[in-house]
Amino acid sequence: MTADVPPRTTARATDRPGDTSPFALGLLLRRAHWHAAAVMGEALRPLGIELRHFAVLIVLVDRGPTVQRDLAAETGSDKAGIMRIVDDLESKGLAVRKPVPGDRRARAVEITPRGIELFDAAHVLAAPLSERLVAELAPGDAEQLVDLLTRFVYPADGKA
Template sequence: MTADPQSRIPSRASGTLDDTSPFTLGLLLRRAHWRANAALAEALRPLGIELRHYAVLMEIADRGPTVQRDLAGATGSDKAGIMRVVDDLERRGLAVRKCVPGDRRVRAVEITPEGVRVFEAAHAVALPAAERLAAGLEPGELGQLTELLTRLSRPAAREA
């Protein structure tokens, strides 16, 4: 007599509070990402940019001129993806590529004055969207969630 194959299957990910599946965290993060992405995409649409454009503008507004390789790493993009985003930003006059002194093959991406204007407008419309996303959280929980997600997304910072 063989054992029932169902008895060897661990609990399945359901996304409920009592879920013990090893996949639950990833699934919940994915659902939260979908929800956040949809809310922010809707907020950014009137400005003619997408979340991927906003992410690059945020990096170059914060860091200053940044090589594409570093932008790809900072935004979770690949080489081809970051090139498409920078191409889009250049076409719109929101960023420019400039030669890096000492290496003619490398280009740094720099935000333009129009890029700063659009970035600031995007930041202004993203704030209410982010507040709506967090509306169901209790006081203090948004800070906790932000801290935990930061630690989860940047594990190397804790190891150093």
């Protein structure tokens, strides 16, 4: 071992149960996301959309008409990706682009009545699948998990 390399003092990331590396939480959250996204994708499949489409619909329902730049920021998408998603939503009649008063170049994306119907239908289809997500947890654990993740993502000090 050379003098430039510090001695190994922590476990190496393994991405397996019991991982004690500094990456363990992030790796576990990544796996949890993959699992949840796969299950929720099942609910959306019969409706002809994917989770990336639904993420945009969530923002539109919550915020109302939103410019594509803000949609990209809210969904973690890039400029080209959000354009494809909005194109898909428009072609399905779930959203429309409208001019933004005072800005000739900007377009706000707005959910359509058909988009709201699909949004509501997705929640109905997702209910039994969401129960499957937490089927291995003890009573009260799902609520505790939601509470912990909410505090993790939205800390009280506002520094996420």
